Amino acid sequence: MKSMDSYQRDLSPSEREGLFRTLRVRFEKNMNRHKGIEWVQVQARIEANPEKLWSLDEMEITGGEPDVVGLDKKTDEYMFYDCSPESPKGRRSLCYDREALDARKEFKPGNSAVDMAAEMGIELLSEEEYRTLQELGKFDQKTSSWIKTPDKIRKLGGALFCDRRYDTVFVFHNGADSYYAARGFRGCVKI
Numbered sequence: 001m002k003s004m005d006s007y008q009r010d011l012s013p014s015e016r017e018g019l020f021r022t023l024r025v026r027f028e029k030n031m032n033r034h035k036g037i038e039w040v041q042v043q044a045r046i047e048a049n050p051e052k053l054w055s056l057d058e059m060e061i062t063g064g065e066p067d068v069v070g071l072d073k074k075t076d077e078y079m080f081y082d083c084s085p086e087s088p089k090g091r092r093s094l095c096y097d098r099e100a101l102d103a104r105k106e107f108k109p110g111n112s113a114v115d116m117a118a119e120m121g122i123e124l125l126s127e128e129e130y131r132t133l134q135e136l137g138k139f140d141q142k143t144s145s146w147i148k149t150p151d152k153i154r155k156l157g158g159a160l161f162c163d164r165r166y167d168t169v170f171v172f173h174n175g176a177d178s179y180y181a182a183r184g185f186r187g188c189v190k191i
Contacts, residue, residue: 009054019057020046026067026083033083033136034068042068042078045191052191055121056080059187062090062120066189069136077190081125081133087143087184091116094184096146096159100176113146113185122187124148127171129188130162134169139186141165144172146185 011019020043027039046053059066064082071078082088095101097114117124125133126148133139144163153160159176161183162169 009051011050011054011057015057016053019053019060022060023056023066026065030067030083034070037068037071037078042191045078049191051121052189055189058120059088059122059189063088064091064187069133072190075190080189080191081129082186082188083133083137083139085137085139085141087140087145087182087186089184092143092184093179093181094146095179096149096176097154100159104177109179117185117187120187122189125186125188127160127162130186131169133186134164138164138167143182143184144180146183147171149176 023046024039024043027034027042046056056066059080059082063084065084065088066080067083069079069081069083091113093109094111094113094116095104095109097112101108101112101115113124124147125145130145130147140163144161146159146161149159153173154176157175157177158173160171160173162171164170
């Protein structure tokens, strides 16, 4: 993933066009995820918020397959979640946050889920958001994804992750400094 500091957050016209095409095709192929929402309105909202387009591109580059999963009625924002079948490939083998990464004495992963999400301009899914996603399909049947962890749990050294097994969504805990090749994170961007 490109660092925010190493280049501008603007996409070239051809990159923008390619990303819009990818997002539109995915949107039209998965209408069950966003009933009652029209692509024209979504695209207009994205065009009015180019920094969000950059975040969607980062989600796409890292294998997240972002798609609209609804409209937040309180904020009137379209919600894009990572809808890849498994936890995004470009966001795996990460511990939970910077504190956990810094605490590791050896065999440190390259980054943390919370830091990478912030660099991308997205947020980790909450447990509620993760469960909402799972109502739209079957995700993480072979992988798992870190989710936002309540402060109380995090202060005690833990972090939460979810997956789907036996047609059921499970929430688990692990040390925040742990990382696995099959665990990444799913993100959300609101536009």
